[in-house]
Amino acid sequence: MSHTATGIRQTQKLRTRQALLDAALVLLEHQSLSSLGLREVTRAAGVTPTAFYRHFEDTAALGVALVEETLGSLHGLIGAVLAETGDSEERLDRSVEVIARHVGAQPAHFRFIAREQHGGVGPVREAIAAQLRRFAEEVACALGQEPGSADWSEEDLLMLGGLYVDHMVITTSTLLEAGPEGEAEVVRVARRRLRLVTIGRAHWLDEG
Amino acid sequence: MSHTATGIRQTQKLRTRQALLDAALVLLEHQSLSSLGLREVTRAAGVTPTAFYRHFEDTAALGVALVEETLGSLHGLIGAVLAETGDSEERLDRSVEVIARHVGAQPAHFRFIAREQHGGVGPVREAIAAQLRRFAEEVACALGQEPGSADWSEEDLLMLGGLYVDHMVITTSTLLEAGPEGEAEVVRVARRRLRLVTIGRAHWLDEG
DNA sequence: CAAGTCAGTGAACACTCGTACTCCGAACGG
């Protein structure tokens, strides 16, 4: 009764569950979740419509699962990076690097996040918001341990963390819409924006 | 043959066209455009499905019309404000005020913009992107005429304008999702973020 | 090895959907 017990049955169940998630992600590259049909997904996954209900109650529930698949794993990675090297804002740069690699490796996942962050399906919106709030808290915590923002209030740290996270999301979706040829330009502008925020951060307490 | 000739016929046509737009906007508060049905709209507008084709080719075309209805008018107002008082960044604050009032007066319109900015309908995405680019250019132009950013390159001005506009869009959708009770908190955080950007702006050339 | 669980099947239900017709009647231009 170990929780990693790999019964043939449960393994196969997880396999088709993943097939449903993957098929949905492909379909969601050119439409949004609220217009995604249950039958459409099962057809692409090679399963009967009825089988869908063995795994998800709704297409909304499938969307929430996709959110966790995308941001849950990234969350773990960011946490590892933030705890890795003990000093300075080098950790933030490493975090950005990790995110960028993740986005590059799984574009469809992050297009989905950008699209559904303000999309028409309530539960999915809330799931994304919750995950992004967690990211903002993590970044805020990391910022608080830096010497440059030692005397910041917790609220301001959270504000700054949210600013970084929101900027990251915007950059991600902009990158995806720009395509490969416009990527360099987008990255340049995004870096400038980040620099401006960092400068503002350095002088925050001067003129608070 | 004046272009304002109000034939009874054309007046009525515009009336039902507006009825279609209004009905669509109401329906779009709880779903996104790609799942909006043609029949659904005409039913809510009190017209037959066939009548829809007299006004729009697609629901996508209706979406583009909604984009122009929302951002087109705001664009004109912003232009007026930016040309109004001749000095300092007071104009920017006035602009933000105008936008805030617009959002408060027509929440559904701006929820639509936030939702479809990265939504599943290509033409609508492009229409929104084009309008936002225009806003960024306008803001950049206004910033360039201020003494505080006299020596900025045109590219950096555009970067900063885009930063302001993106922040405005984020704030808008956050406001709408927070609801009336969370509004004050959202505004507070948004103001702090803006202040941080402004501080960064003030020291941009010091550490460029 | 027998009993039971359960992921997945296949058919059928009652819808909604977009679109193509024909047709009406009020507003329009000469």
Next chain:
DNA sequence: CCGTTCGGAGTACGAGTGTTCACTGACTTG
């Protein structure tokens, strides 16, 4: 005033939708 224009109504069609139901057969458990 009369013929034309055209916004909108009405009908019909085929396709696709979400959901329910009884069922099967491979895996699991005692």
